[in-house]
Amino acid sequence: MQDATASQKHILKELQERLTTLEAQVKAITQDQGTARESFRYLDLQSACDMLGVSRSTFYLELQAGRIPYTMVGRQRKFLESDLKEYLLRNYVPAKKSLI
Secondary structure (H helix, E strand, O other): OHHHHHHHHHHHHHHHHHHHHHHHHHHHHHHHHHHHHHHOOEEOHHHHHHHHOOOHHHHHHHHHOOOOOOEEEOOEEEEEHHHHHHHHHHOOOOOOOOOO
C-alpha cells in the first residue's frame, strides 16, 4: 500500500514539473508572438507624423534624406512602427547633468 502511494506521489510530482515547464514555454511563445506582431505594424503617413511629433513637411525632408525607411503599397508609403522607434532612438540626445 505504501509503495503504491509513494509511486503516485512520484507521478504527481513529475506531472507538476512538466506542467510548470509547459506553462513557461507557453508564456515565452505568447510573448514572442506579441513582439512579432508589434514589429510588423505599419503606419500611414499621418500616423507616422503623429508618432514622431513632426509636421508632414519635416517628415518629407527626413524621407528625402533617406533617414526614414518605408515600403510602397500601391501608390502609398507605409512605415514600420519599429523603424520609426529606431529613428527616435538614433536621434536621442540625453539630458546634460545639472550643475545644482
